[in-house]
Amino acid sequence: xxxxxxxxxxxxxxxxxxxxxxxxxxxxxxxxxxxxxxxxxxxxxxxxxxxxxxxxxxxxxxxxxxxxxxxxxxxxxxxxxxxxxxxxxxxxxxxxxxxxxxxxxxxxxxxxxxxxxxxxxxxxxxxxxxxxxxxxxxxxxxxxxxxxxxxxxxxxxxxxxxxxxxxxxxxxxxxxxxxxxxxxxxxxxxxxxxxxxxxxxxxxxxxxxxxxxxxxxxxxxxxxxxxxxxxxxxxxxxxxxxxxxxxxxxxxxxxxxxxxxxxxxxxxxxxxxxxxxxxxxxxxxxxxxxxxxxxxxxxxxxxxxxxxxxxxxxxxxxxxxxxxxxxxxxxxxxxxxxxxxxxxxxxxxxxxxxxxxxxxxxxxxxxxxxxxxxxxxxxxxxxxxxxxxxxxxxxxxxxxxxxxxxxxxxxxxxxxxxxxxxxxxxxxxxxxxxxxxxxxxxxxxxxxxxxxxxxxxx
Amino acid sequence: xxxxxxxxxxxxxxxxxxxxxxxxxxxxxxxxxxxxxxxxxxxxxxxxxxxxxxxxxxxxxxxxxxxxxxxxxxxxxxxxxxxxxxxxxxxxxxxxxxxxxxxxxxxxxxxxxxxxxxxxxxxxxxxxxxxxxxxxxxxxxxxxxxxxxxxxxxxxxxxxxxxxxxxxxxxxxxxxxxxxxxxxxxxxxxxxxxxxxxxxxxxxxxxxxxxxxxxxxxxxxxxxxxxxxxxxxxxxxxxxxxxxxxxxxxxxxxxxxxxxxxxxxxxxxxxxxxxxxxxxxxxxxxxxxxxxxxxxxxxxxxxxxxxxxxxxxxxxxxxxxxxxxxxxxxxxxxxxxxxxxxxxxxxxxxxxxxxxxxxxxxxxxxxxxxxxxxxxxxxxxxxxxxxxxxxxxxxxxxxxxxxxxxxxxxxxxxxxxxxxxxxxxxxxxxxxxxxxxxxxxxxxxxxxxxxxxxxxxx
Amino acid sequence: xxxxxxxxxxxxxxxxxxxxxxxxxxxxxxxxxxxxxxxxxxxxxxxxxxxxxxxxxxxxxxxxxxxxxx
Ligand SMILES: Cc1cc2nc3c(=O)[nH]c(=O)nc-3n(C[C@H](O)[C@H](O)[C@H](O)COP(=O)(O)OP(=O)(O)OC[C@H]3O[C@@H](n4cnc5c(N)ncnc54)[C@H](O)[C@@H]3O)c2cc1C
Ligand SMILES: Cc1cc2nc3c(=O)[nH]c(=O)nc-3n(C[C@H](O)[C@H](O)[C@H](O)COP(=O)(O)OP(=O)(O)OC[C@H]3O[C@@H](n4cnc5c(N)ncnc54)[C@H](O)[C@@H]3O)c2cc1C
Numbered sequence: 001x002x003x004x005x006x007x008x009x010x011x012x013x014x015x016x017x018x019x020x021x022x023x024x025x026x027x028x029x030x031x032x033x034x035x036x037x038x039x040x041x042x043x044x045x046x047x048x049x050x051x052x053x054x055x056x057x058x059x060x061x062x063x064x065x066x067x068x069x070x071x072x073x074x075x076x077x078x079x080x081x082x083x084x085x086x087x088x089x090x091x092x093x094x095x096x097x098x099x100x101x102x103x104x105x106x107x108x109x110x111x112x113x114x115x116x117x118x119x120x121x122x123x124x125x126x127x128x129x130x131x132x133x134x135x136x137x138x139x140x141x142x143x144x145x146x147x148x149x150x151x152x153x154x155x156x157x158x159x160x161x162x163x164x165x166x167x168x169x170x171x172x173x174x175x176x177x178x179x180x181x182x183x184x185x186x187x188x189x190x191x192x193x194x195x196x197x198x199x200x201x202x203x204x205x206x207x208x209x210x211x212x213x214x215x216x217x218x219x220x221x222x223x224x225x226x227x228x229x230x231x232x233x234x235x236x237x238x239x240x241x242x243x244x245x246x247x248x249x250x251x252x253x254x255x256x257x258x259x260x261x262x263x264x265x266x267x268x269x270x271x272x273x274x275x276x277x278x279x280x281x282x283x284x285x286x287x288x289x290x291x292x293x294x295x296x297x298x299x300x301x302x303x304x305x306x307x308x309x310x311x312x313x314x315x316x317x318x319x320x321x322x323x324x325x326x327x328x329x330x331x332x333x334x335x336x337x338x339x340x341x342x343x344x345x346x347x348x349x350x351x352x353x354x355x356x357x358x359x360x361x362x363x364x365x366x367x368x369x370x371x372x373x374x375x376x377x378x379x380x381x382x383x384x385x386x387x388x389x390x391x392x393x394x395x396x397x398x399x400x401x402x403x404x405x406x407x408x409x410x411x412x413x414x415x416x417x418x419x420x421x422x423x424x425x426x427x428x429x430x431x432x433x434x435x436x437x438x439x440x441x442x443x444x445x446x447x448x449x450x451x452x453x454x455x456x457x458x
Numbered sequence: 459x460x461x462x463x464x465x466x467x468x469x470x471x472x473x474x475x476x477x478x479x480x481x482x483x484x485x486x487x488x489x490x491x492x493x494x495x496x497x498x499x500x501x502x503x504x505x506x507x508x509x510x511x512x513x514x515x516x517x518x519x520x521x522x523x524x525x526x527x528x529x530x531x532x533x534x535x536x537x538x539x540x541x542x543x544x545x546x547x548x549x550x551x552x553x554x555x556x557x558x559x560x561x562x563x564x565x566x567x568x569x570x571x572x573x574x575x576x577x578x579x580x581x582x583x584x585x586x587x588x589x590x591x592x593x594x595x596x597x598x599x600x601x602x603x604x605x606x607x608x609x610x611x612x613x614x615x616x617x618x619x620x621x622x623x624x625x626x627x628x629x630x631x632x633x634x635x636x637x638x639x640x641x642x643x644x645x646x647x648x649x650x651x652x653x654x655x656x657x658x659x660x661x662x663x664x665x666x667x668x669x670x671x672x673x674x675x676x677x678x679x680x681x682x683x684x685x686x687x688x689x690x691x692x693x694x695x696x697x698x699x700x701x702x703x704x705x706x707x708x709x710x711x712x713x714x715x716x717x718x719x720x721x722x723x724x725x726x727x728x729x730x731x732x733x734x735x736x737x738x739x740x741x742x743x744x745x746x747x748x749x750x751x752x753x754x755x756x757x758x759x760x761x762x763x764x765x766x767x768x769x770x771x772x773x774x775x776x777x778x779x780x781x782x783x784x785x786x787x788x789x790x791x792x793x794x795x796x797x798x799x800x801x802x803x804x805x806x807x808x809x810x811x812x813x814x815x816x817x818x819x820x821x822x823x824x825x826x827x828x829x830x831x832x833x834x835x836x837x838x839x840x841x842x843x844x845x846x847x848x849x850x851x852x853x854x855x856x857x858x859x860x861x862x863x864x865x866x867x868x869x870x871x872x873x874x875x876x877x878x879x880x881x882x883x884x885x886x887x888x889x890x891x892x893x894x895x896x897x898x899x900x901x902x903x904x905x906x907x908x909x910x911x912x913x914x915x916x
Numbered sequence: 917x918x919x920x921x922x923x924x925x926x927x928x929x930x931x932x933x934x935x936x937x938x939x940x941x942x943x944x945x946x947x948x949x950x951x952x953x954x955x956x957x958x959x960x961x962x963x964x965x966x967x968x969x970x971x972x973x974x975x976x977x978x979x980x981x982x983x984x985x986x
Contacts, residue, residue: 051894054894062523063532066534073544082532083531378512413891421879421881421938424966427943433771433798442871879939881939
């Protein structure tokens with residue numbers, strides 16, 4: 001017999017980006033909330049995802065900047081990576097944010113339940129012996145690394161989880177998967193001094209990005225000495241004395257100290273009782289309608305558990321949406337095309353809106369403008385290469401913004417406003433961007449599309 | 459008797475940001491253009507302003523990053539600044555952009571006239587012996603450093619012009635003036651290892667910024683060991699054996715190797731014939747109406763020569779405006795409040811729209827939100843401190859965005875769209891910003907103003 | 917093709933009595949000297965469209981004064 005943990009307006013399973021955002025917004029809207037988490041408040045993003053990887057990438061940036069300092073007139077010697085120091089820095093950032101988040105959740109009077117929960121009714125989640133009743137239930141149990149059947153031993157074969165705890169820099173790494181997480185780790189390993197080879201079954205790195213962006217990234221990685229095998233699926237791996245030997249389809253083998261598997265993430269939903277109460281699933285993902293409702297009782301789901309972009313800010317947006325929806329507000333549906341995507345490798349790859357290919361597939365008559373960062377003063381100062389590409393409907397609004405270059409990730413927010421507010425190129429072109437910034441490259445692309453190129457050779 | 463250089467739709471005196479932008483746009487609009495320049499295409503900004511200073515600031519960033527690399531787990535030793543290397547890097551950037559600009563101007567069939575021009579009629583500018591007739595004339599002769607009466611010897615007393623050519627890092631510098639250019643150089647000298655003291659007559663550094671931004675910059679500079687004397691006007695300087703001795707009003711003296719005078723820039727208009735043809739002047743600035751027209755014939759003026767913000771992108775915007783106006787288009791007037799302002803010191807200070815003070819003076823009933831970068835993941839990763847402040851009309855649109863922190867300059871473009879398009883906080887709040895970026899701090903401020911704070915303790 | 921089904925991407929509902937328009941359209945109205953609240957909206961959800969603003973400015977186009985600043 002289980003005890004009662006009480007009844008809440010909203011009971012949430014999982015305190016990652018999606019779950020905790022829903023909890024915070026629901027509490028603001030005067031709902032009583034129970035937030036169930038078996039590990040740590042903040043979930044994947046804060047502890048094993050966005051934040052630690054971006055800390056490693058920044059250590060990598062510092063390492064590269066130190067190595068190349070002579071190009072900027074700074075005399076310095078680079079003496080290597082101190083992994084203990086890297087982890088100390090990384091953990092300091094995580095701990096500070098974790099403390100802030102914990103305080104925030106507490107200050108909004110959310111009931112945090114520590115432990116592993118399971119859905120035990122259409123309005124009930126049970127943790128251990130205690131049942132929490134919810135007038136609404138939110139499934140937010142997130143995702144975990146997929147492994148393509150590779151046996152992860154945590155030593156010679158690893159995923160992002162083990163990679164975040166490495167105690168020394170490997171001499172060489174094969175990365176399985178050239179998606180966002182794969183190229184980010186490739187960038188880190190390379191900055192830290194390793195030989196890196198990425199194996200990607202599709203024809204391009206970051207294959208969900210506009211093809212022009214993929215090509216620019218490939219060129220930049222080649223210059224950085226990051227190798228890649230594109231269009232060649234992985235076949236098998238065996239561990240050797242000194243590391244791993246990876247075999248690709250067709251027979252080519254690559255030896256390295258480490259195999260890092262980064263072939264995507266799958267939902268955490270097994271054995272959590274979802275199907276038992278009638279929630280529909282597909283390949284482990286929970287199926288929801290456009291209101292993130294599962295179709296069963298008052299059960300909603302969000303984040304990496306459903307088949308939308310696996311991004312923390314999608315989790316935030318969905319969490320806010322669900323809370324507002326339950327509260328009886330009528331929030332506008334999320335336009336997933338309008339969500340910015342950033343890959344934080346060096347150079348960064350960033351986009352919002354549609355790729356040229358998708359825009360064409362959807363029947364748009366499009367115009368596009370590529371503006372090379374070679375013409376951008378600030379990019380030259382940073383000595384970075386890349387481009388900005390803007391896709392617009394002919395005589396219509398901007399449909400997509402695609403960028404490659406150091407630090408361009410921050411520029412997606414401008415793209416986010418432009419895309420979501422359906423601005424015309426001429427409306428952006430009217431606003432001359434500040435000099436010298438990288439954002440001017442975006443400005444120049446819009447000026448060109450508006451028929452009034454400024455610093456632009458056509 | 460002067461020869462004829464021909465007749466053009468537009469004759470422009472000065473090929474700085476304002477002059478060359480007008481030339482490019484006019485050429486695009488099928489006008490014949492003569493562009494007169496006595497020094498180099500690109501003017502102050504490219505050769506003695508924006509670009510070289512931002513290159514020095516980036517060398518400074520690299521130096522600091524190398525010095526602090528241990529905090530990020532990177533082992534390195536900082537061995538000093540190689541000024542020859544700094545200049546090589548800086549000149550490489552300038553030369554690349556200069557070549558690009560020269561090619562661009564050529565490709566648009568603009569007639570470039572090398573030499574010193576003088577207005578010799580309401581439709582005429584003469585260079586040496588040759589008179590260029592213009593159906594329209596544009597005065598774009600820019601500005602030069604003011605000196606407050608200090609004798610600039612180029613050795614112990616300098617302005618930005620000499621500072622850009624320093625052959626060694628001074629051990630100590632007194633900077634006269636805590637405006638944009640003053641604090642930028644303070645940041646460079648400090649990053650390069652000098653002892654720095656800024657002397658500012660007003661009560662704050664960057665006094666045109668929102669007071670909260672000034673205070674944050676002051677705190678950050680104090681931490682960096684940059685000293686300042688606020689509210690204490692300069693009285694006199696005398697050179698000594700080892701450098702300079704600067705006396706402030708009230709009697710305090712400061713000794714240093716160098717005095718760098720950064721008390722603003724005044725127009726270049728003396729002896730150029732402007733008044734002779736009836737153009738009205740005030741303290742050397744050319745007076746224009748809201749269409750940048752001088753009131754005489756078809757003579758226009760723009761850029762640092764008139765009393766608008768002394769910024770390169772203001773020059774660009776004004777140049778485009780004048781060209782379109784002459785071509786008979788009806789371009790909307792420039793809203794100068796909506797021009798982004800960035801100070802590129804470390805930390806950066808950036809803003810667009812109205813300060814809280816000015817908004818109140820204009821009679822707005824305002825609400826404001828300060829969001830500390832301590833709550834922003836990416837800022838923590840960069841280990842930078844600062845804040846984002848958004849000022850909005852009560853129940854109305856955003857009136858101003860003010861930011862302090864490393865790299866926040868690029869975020870002004872989002873602010874630029876928000877301010878100029880009169881977005882409501884709720885419209886911005888609806889668009890969840892990408893994680894982890896510094897732009898999220900802007901997002902959080904708008905979320906809070908919209909009554910739905912996310913990662914925010916309030 | 918229709919851009920997206922959701923009416924006001926980015927436009928929050930239930931805001932105070934002000935006219936609904938996407939931000940760039942507000943700027944257009946300002947540049948053309950058109951008072952948004954006097955425009956009849958034809959967009960879905962009562963949103964003022966670019967075309968609405970242009971139509972409202974058409975008769976006065978020749979004499980439209982340059983926009984004043986806020
Ligand atoms: C290496 C890496 C880098 C990434 N980088 C970025 C990035 O830069 N930007 C970005 O936007 N996204 C990034 N992501 C993706 C981002 O982390 C996820 O999209 C986000 O965390 C999803 O949030 P969520 O709430 O759906 O799930 P999660 O964050 O996975 O949270 C789910 C939570 O539920 C808990 N849980 C699961 N089952 C139970 C149970 N039965 N009982 C109790 N608790 C349970 C888990 O412990 C976990 O805390 C990255 C991911 C990885 C792995
Ligand atoms: C140190 C410093 C840093 C700066 N940093 C920034 C920054 O980061 N961002 C920013 O936006 N702005 C910055 N500025 C300001 C920016 O440089 C100016 O606002 C901009 O250059 C003004 O453009 P202009 O065309 O009006 O004048 P100028 O750029 O001054 O151009 C005027 C041109 O006219 C020529 N000229 C003058 N008289 C004659 C004549 N009689 N005959 C022929 N040619 C003539 C000059 O040689 C010059 O090339 C900075 C300025 C300085 C000094």
